[in-house]
Amino acid sequence: MTPSQSAVAEGPGARGQGPVRPPPIEESLVVFDNVSRFYGEVLGVNRVTLSIPPGITSLVGPNGSGKTTLMNLMTGLVRPTRGSIRVLGAATDDPERLFRLVGYSTQFDSFPKGLTGFEFVYSFLRLFGDSHADCEARAWKAIERVNLVEPAKRKVAGYSKGMRQRIKLAQSIAHDPRVLVLDEPLNGLDPLVRAETIALFREFAAKGRHVIMSTHILHEVDMISDQVILLANGYVVAEGEISGVRSEISEQPIQVQIRCDRPSAMASRVFETDHVVEVKLHVDGGGLLIKTRDADKFYRLLNHIALEGINIESVTPADDNANSIYEYLIGGEEATK
């Protein structure tokens, strides 16, 4: 049995029904088929083809790379300009089916006015058409799960950022979804709550469900994720298990700006290595731009060059966000070696 088949057999749809035949493989995946989305002339995502298996999947990428668009697409909040999306076999324009499978904690930090935390979760559950008693029990269960019982009777408007994140999470898990989509779910959480929340995600994934989340907190990606999807400028740059992404990303050059007293000497020195692919001297003669395929080796080389007498004033990543992701992923790989 494949992991995904096993996951589905253990999922909520299979509970209490005895031995079940696994569903078709596409009904255990979140599938993007050549999906593009444009906002007028602005690109959201372009030609995305993905099959996301159960487990924890992190969407990683700089601001504006298309992470939120991808999540909004898979929950039907926006529609693809081209292509199609199926979530466990459900079309994203079929809310009646989709949202019994999916829970989504969005990035929007706004709530219906005047509701308490409990009313917020409870009212959402009533939209499923279930009874008062059933919704009340499920709302309290979800609120307990995020440790928000005590403030649940207070108005959401008076909550801290972290409490608002948790009540959104409670709402998204209250109906026991098979796919949990989370946009920056760890933002605003203190370390203790963050650890509890990560444990909750792991518990979800351990039941063979999908947890698809975006995050900027890169050091947690490795710790949490089974899969990583790296996005840049609306394109999927790399995807797969985290070790696979590391090897893919290590092929991508990064750029570093260096200001120093002898840029020409530095250029000839860095060209002695095989990982530096391009060097451009600044017109003012006070620095250079270096493109390298191996950040780790490059930074170690810089330490040697500094010891050799070249006075380095500053070292700045030229593409900061992408570089930081790169640095982290590669660094993680090195650390595990």
Add this chain to the structure above:
Amino acid sequence: MNWGLWWSQIKAVIRLEMRKTFFAKRGIWVYLLALAPAALFFADSIAVIHDRDRRVEEASTHQVSRQAVQAIEMGMTREEVEAKLGEPYSKRSFKFGRRRETHEQTMYRYTDGETDYFFSFRDDELVGRGQNEIRTIPKDSLIFATVFQFFYLRLAIFFGCVGIFTNLFRGELLDKSLHFYLLAPIRREVLLIGKYLAGLIATVVIFTVSTALQLLAIGWHLTGPAMTEYLRGPGWGQIGAYLGVTALACLGYGSVFLAAGLLFRNPIIPAAVVLLWESANPFLPAALKKISVIFYLQSMCPVVARPTDMPALAALLLSSTEATPAVWAAGGLVVLTLAVLALAARQARKLEINYSSD
């Protein structure tokens, strides 16, 4: 078709929306708009009661008979008038004209306890006369019909529905909270109907209660027997018709402004366009008239405000409306409402969450 589920979901949406539509701070002006005519009618009734009591009091000391008043002819002197009617209860004089040629204007007021009579003398000659009848039910009916058709339907209910129905979707887009609905397993059409019904309940309650209060207020000054006679005659029918027209106005305008809130970012623009369209209704060809809420509503009003009693522009607006049987008018309005709701549902299905552009 899962009607049971949809009905449960509609009830859930109504429960959520009720608090916002009835108790929103930004909706206070809707209550003020709805209750303003009732307050004015109460004030008017109190003034009428005060005036009636005054006439009775004046008549006890200076009473004249209607026959005696009818015997007065133009050109009579003040002495002749006083000889026939006695001392007036009010006599006021003032002088006007240039230095060499001045005149005296004198006003005599008499009452028989119900009607006030006015006689105007220039120097010593009767040059003008008039009378002010006590308020009667037909007169009250006409006043109510005029206020109802020109202020209440065309402005109060119209703008009340703008405030409540356009906010059902547009308000939540601005608050960035609409996505919570769109993340529930609920068809967009079901959501739309739930929101529409919530708005409809709120507006029907607010505006029909106000209509009832207005009717109560305008009849406040009536004596018991007069009220009994009115209710035995056309009274209950008219009251029912006004309450029905109020509810149908909320039904029609509600659908229009719900759709406007989905189709337009700024609801003021479609509201202005609809207001113009509704105002231009009498001048439109017969086929276009029927694409209007006011066309049907006016046809169902039990009392037609007589154009001769109104300002020319207002009379023009009323006189061109062709009478349509009430059943046809109500049916036409319901068909119009369903058509607009179908258009709104189509738009709701296409709705996306992109708050930054909203």
